[in-house]
Amino acid sequence: MFKRYRRRWQLAKVKPGDGSTLQEYRIWQLFSRSLFVLELPHHSGSSHVFEVDVRHMADSTTKKSPAALYRDGVQVYRANLPVAFPVPGGVIEVATSQYGLKRMHYVTEDGGEHTLRPHPRSQEGLRARFDHRFPRTSAFIGAAAIAILLTGLAVSLSLAVEGLTRIPVIAQHTGTFTSPIHLPQWAKIALPVAGAIAATERALRLRKTWLVGG
Incomplete structure (x- = not known):
C-alpha cells in the first residue's frame, strides 16, 4: 500500500514539458548532469526513444527542472525529484541521494524493473564502460x-x-x-x-x- 501511495505522489509531481529539444551532452557537464536512455516499442511497430535528463545542480528555484523526460528528443514532462514519469507499459522512477543517482529504473505494469542505459560520456556511462572492459x-x-x-x-x-x-x-x-x-x-x-x-x-x-x- 505504501508503494502505491508513493507512486501516486510521484506521478502527481509530473508537469507538462515545454517542448524544447534535448541538448547535447557536453564533457564539462560530467559532474552536473546525468542522461539515460530507454527504447520502447510502439503499437504501430516502430519504437520511441525516451531520455531522462537529470540536472544535479537544479532545484525548484532554477530555470531548468531537476529532471525532464524527452521522447524522440522533445521534452514531454518535467518534475522535481523524486518522480515517476509515465511511459508506455509502466513508469520511469528517478531519485537521487546526496551522492548521486539512486534510482533510474523502468518499472513495468507487472512489477518488472530494468535500469536505463546511461549516456556513454556521463559519469555513469564511463563507470559502466570500465565495468565492461x-x-x-x-x-x-x-x-x-x-x-x-x-x-x-x-x-x-x-x-x-x-x-x-x-x-x-x-x-x-x-x-x-x-x-x-x-x-x-x-x-x-x-x-x-x-x-x-x-x-x-x-x-x-x-x-x-x-x-x-x-
Whole structure:
C-alpha cells in the first residue's frame, strides 16, 4: 500500500514539458548532469526513444527542472525529484541521494524493473564502460567500496555508543562503554573522505544499498 501511495505522489509531481529539444551532452557537464536512455516499442511497430535528463545542480528555484523526460528528443514532462514519469507499459522512477543517482529504473505494469542505459560520456556511462572492459577490477573496486562503508559504519556506531553511555542517567543503568577503535588524526580525516568516494562509486553503479541511504 505504501508503494502505491508513493507512486501516486510521484506521478502527481509530473508537469507538462515545454517542448524544447534535448541538448547535447557536453564533457564539462560530467559532474552536473546525468542522461539515460530507454527504447520502447510502439503499437504501430516502430519504437520511441525516451531520455531522462537529470540536472544535479537544479532545484525548484532554477530555470531548468531537476529532471525532464524527452521522447524522440522533445521534452514531454518535467518534475522535481523524486518522480515517476509515465511511459508506455509502466513508469520511469528517478531519485537521487546526496551522492548521486539512486534510482533510474523502468518499472513495468507487472512489477518488472530494468535500469536505463546511461549516456556513454556521463559519469555513469564511463563507470559502466570500465565495468565492461575490466570486470575483475571493477568487482574489486565495488567490494572495496562496500568494505569502506562498513568500516565507517562500525566506527560511527562504536563512537556513538561510547558517547551515549557517558550520559550520567544512562551510565547508571548500563555502565560506560569505551570504544575499542581509536583512530589517529589522519584516519579521522581520511575515513569520511574515503566513505564519500565509496558512496559515490555505489551511486554511479545505481547499486541500491542501505549503507548510503538508497
